[in-house]
Amino acid sequence: MQRRTFTTLSAAAFVAGALPAPAFAQQAADTYVWKNAVVNGGGFVPGIVFNETEPNLIYARTDIGGCYRWQEATRTWKPLLDWVGRDKWGWSGVVSMATDPVDPNRVYAAVGTYTTDWDPDNGAVLYSDNRGETWGVAELPFKQGGNMPGRGMGERLAVHPAKNYELYLGTPSGNGLWRSHDFGRTWAKVGNFPNPGNFVVDPSNPYSADNQGVLWIEFDQIGGNIYVGVADPADPLYVSRDGGATWQPVPGAAAALGSVDGHRTIPKQAAVDNTNGYLYVITSHDPGPYNGGPSSGRGGKIQRLSTLTGAWTDVTPPYNPGRPIPGFGGVTVDRQNPGTLMASTCNNWGPDEVLFRSTDSGATWSLSWDYSDDAGRVDRFDMDNTGTPWLSWNRQDDGDTYAVKHGWMIEALAIDPHDSDRIMWGTGATIWGTDDLTQWDAQGELVRRDASGQRSALPIQKFTVGVRAEGVEETAVLDLAALGGTLVSAFGDIGGFVHTDLGRAEPMIRSDWSTGTSVDFAHWNPNVIVGTGNPHDNGVGHVGVSTDGGRTWRAASPLAGVPGGGHAGVVAIAANASVILWSPSDTSVTPVRSTDLGANWSPVQGLPAGALIRADRVDSPIAYAFSGGRFYRSTNGGATFTDTGASGLPAGAVDFRVVPGRWGDVWLAGRGDEKQGIGGGMWHSQNGGATWTRISAIGTALSVGFGRAAVGSGYPAVYTSAEIGGKAAIYRSTDAGSSWQRINDDAHQWAFAGSAITGDPQIYGRVYLTTNGRGLIYGDIA
CATH class of the missing domain: 2.130.10.10 (YVTN repeat-like/Quinoprotein amine dehydrogenase)
Structure with missing residues (x-):
């Protein structure tokens, strides 16, 4: 977003x-x-954080919609940042969260939406002593990017488990590593931390040109070491063995983490097994969350560092169904079962993401789904979107491509540290989860390969993964219309x-819009509703029409000169539904009108391209428009408009x-x-x-x-x-x-x-x- x-x-x-x-x-x-x-959901959830001391204390962060705390009694999420006002709107973008393992009442959120000038304000660290019911603010002298590339990496914010008054914060834009010694109230740069990172996604694009910086902090509780991941393929990992007083590059880290098949990679996330003494690091050629891997080769790997010996072991899963591994998104370890860990692909795209699971510290892996020769795609679990019907995206299963997917942009992936059966993962649209995770291990393999290479599906008892996003409402809404008993809305990203x-x-709405931009209804005949949106996949069905109160929709005819994808603009309909007026946002296309519910369009006379159009709510031939400080009126159903001459x-x-x-x-x-x-x-x-x-x-x-x-x-x-x-x-x-x-x-x-x-x-x-x-x-x- x-x-x-x-x-x-x-x-x-x-x-x-x-x-x-x-x-x-x-x-x-x-x-x-x-x-x-x-x-229920509707946007990207880049982070899910469980408290390691108190069961059922869970937080979720979103890229532009604040953060939430899990309520176990109702199995819903409570929003925590609704108090953020328009003067500091950027604080609704949450870069990272940390929950205190010593005092579970304490929780922290690093906030700030853009590191570009889109957000005029600097970022902050919010601190709470009552689980997010109220917050204090420690403003920072730099910006943070809750909605920038790399927002699913981390966590960038961490509480020291041995001295919980001390927190660390990894920052973008070359600002380095920061530290607080007073429960997040004040912050200072760690002056002797040697590397602020240098990885840039695309220097030619202002949105992607920022240095990804310092990415995550993990604590090795066996050796007392602090590990910090950095966006620098030549020098990606640092360690402090003296409580943060000094920092050294970890030997072998560049070779282990810095490239895959000639592509530069960075350490996106890490997880510590404090029983066996392992640090697991996942990498990708891109910080995410949008891009997958290069088609010519694997885009990421999983490396295991022995924190006791310093030895690196490549534990990357050897197989991904149908294509190279595009890069990894999330990694998590099972605190109750040392040696068990999981990882996710990031934007495997077609037909679905893959979750990997290992119960032997990465030596071998099993997959959430696979291909067989006799049964096609074989899955370990069923995806149940009951209660959130839109997650089918108005589509049907198409062979191996299911309408309801594991997701995409999976970077939030977390096994409950108190319950090996519970896992949650965030996607670009929702949170999925199950309370039956360990059934995975009882299923064994999904397919068997015989001597000739034939792959046969094995019988398994599936478990169920369901929506865990109830209460998370993190969408951007662009327009709405209240008809009385019916509310019609246009949403960013979900139509x-x-x-x-x-x-x-x-x-x-069955319109194939990726983003809806405008809705309207006929005042004297509210069963007739119109809307505009940007279609998926460069389609051309910008305008949708319903004549039965929104139960069914059909696409109006495309308009020559309006390309697929964007440019949906604004739509209006006369009070008696006799005329639809559409003003595409493409500034080279003048507004148009239809007298047959969108079957045919003709140009409107007298308006500049991109004019904002509305219909009178009483007199059907009357319509209005505004552009560049001028107000226009039509008395013939929008066929021609005349400047009213109003000034000021x-x-x-x-x-x-x-x-x-x-x-x-x-x-x-x-x-x-x-x-x-x-x-x-x-x-x-x-x-x-x-x-x-x-x-x-x-x-x-x-x-x-x-x-x-x-x-x-x-x-x-x-x-x-x-x-x-x-x-x-x-x-x-x-x-x-x-x-x-x-x-x-x-x-x-x-x-x-x-x-x-x-x-x-x-x-x-x-x-x-x-x-x-x-x-x-x-x-x-x-």
């Missing part, structure tokens, strides 16, 4: 047109209860959903929405751009955009939406994610913008939230809002 954000700049109030600006007043407060519309029950995960509107990015049931009633949220000196704010028009009133109370505004009116009010409730009095929050007005109430609180801010927002047309006070990593949030008056 990559994203940029809007920054804040409040402009002086002014009036565009002749309507009087309302004075600001604070409405009486309502207390809100906040929940997620259930999806979108039609929720008729907010407490239940639904199937994905913001020149930057906006969101504008049309009030249901009121002709020509439009609100416009100006998002502002501090770098370009563009101010934001809120404007209201009651005459179809001819004249506008500036809402003087509101500074920068991300979005605006409408819901059922309060009792005694003749105007719908207005909701916005905006700044009032310098505070970015979620606000509601029940009197057409004359007064506003903040309805969220400091414990519920969800970082960068509310780029789209709407109320519910049937339930007063209910509001739905998008987030960039914490899923689809809704709130009700308590």
